[in-house]
Amino acid sequence: MSSDEPPPKHLGRPRGRGAPAAAAATTGGYDVEETWRQTARALVVPLERALTLPALRAAFARLTAVAARQKLTIAEDPLFGLRGDPENDPPTRWGYEAVLPIRGAARGEGDVTVTRIDGGMHLAATTPRGLDDLKRLYGYLLGTRFPAKHQQLARPYILHRLADGQARAPDEAIAVAVYAPAVLSIAPVPVPTDEPEA
Numbered sequence: 189m190s191s192d193e194p195p196p197k198h199l200g201r202p203r204g205r206g207a208p209a210a211a212a213a214t215t216g217g218y219d220v221e222e223t224w225r226q227t228a229r230a231l232v233v234p235l236e237r238a239l240t241l242p243a244l245r246a247a248f249a250r251l252t253a254v255a256a257r258q259k260l261t262i263a264e265d266p267l268f269g270l271r272g273d274p275e276n277d278p279p280t281r282w283g284y285e286a287v288l289p290i291r292g293a294a295r296g297e298g299d300v301t302v303t304r305i306d307g308g309m310h311l312a313a314t315t316p317r318g319l320d321d322l323k324r325l326y327g328y329l330l331g332t333r334f335p336a337k338h339q340q341l342a343r344p345y346i347l348h349r350l351a352d353g354q355a356r357a358p359d360e361a362i363a364v365a366v367y368a369p370a371v372l373s374i375a376p377v378p379v380p381t382d383e384p385e386a
Contacts, residue, residue: 218313218328225347225367227307228263228289231255233300235268235284239319241362244268244350247286254300260292265349269305273344274326287347306343310367314351318361322348329368343369 231251236243248266255262267289272282287305294302311333315321326346351363 218315218325220311220313220329220333222370223310223312223367225307225310228305229291229294230267230303230305231260231288231290231294231300232269232285232303235286237282237284239268239284241319241350244286248288251286251288251300254297255288255290255294257297258292258294260290260294263289263291265352267347267349269348270346271344274323274346275330277344279323305347306345306369309370310347311370312365312367314363314365316361316363319364320361322364322366325366326368329366333368333370345369 231254233247233251235247247268251266252262267287269285269287270282271285274282289305296302311329313325313329315325346369347367349365349367351365
């Protein structure tokens with residue numbers, strides 16, 4: 189999937205929110221549920237802008253090797269994160285990174301760094317259509333699950349997990365679970381200036 193492609197129309201502004209039926213027709217619809225994620229420390233390494241399955245698996249293997257060398261405990265399966273807000277940032281400004289949640293006294297190695305991954309309430313959805321469907325899934329989550337235009341992601345960092353254990357044909361797309369932080373920030377609402385002063 190190339191991050192240089194323009195986003196789907198329903199990600200552009202102005203955007204009408206709160207219309208699940210229209211978004212479901214555009215995207216095919218997704219089952220969304222609330223889930224709680226624990227805050228964790230993680231090893232991270234940047235990914236190339238062209239997000240591919242082989243590149244993800246190579247990055248996961250690299251992070252796992254670093255964790256083994258440093259005798260760290262792996263807290264959960266590898267993830268990848270999107271740094272950016274698909275609602276406001278064009279795809280050319282998105283940055284993906286591989287993420288391995290760990291426990292222990294980790295230290296950076298080269299471009300592998302140690303960071304904190306915030307937990308809390310997340311909206312979770314899965315697409316069976318692979319990496320190429322992520323932009324449509326972002327549009328569905330942000331367009332139908334956040335109730336008003338003046339609400340925005342307080343933490344523009346979306347996590348993903350590959351369903352590597354799924355049974356699938358060699359040419360079948362891998363399922364991807366997406367976790368968007370459900371902590372919202374209220375953007376300032378403009379106040380009309382033509383009202384008489386008190």
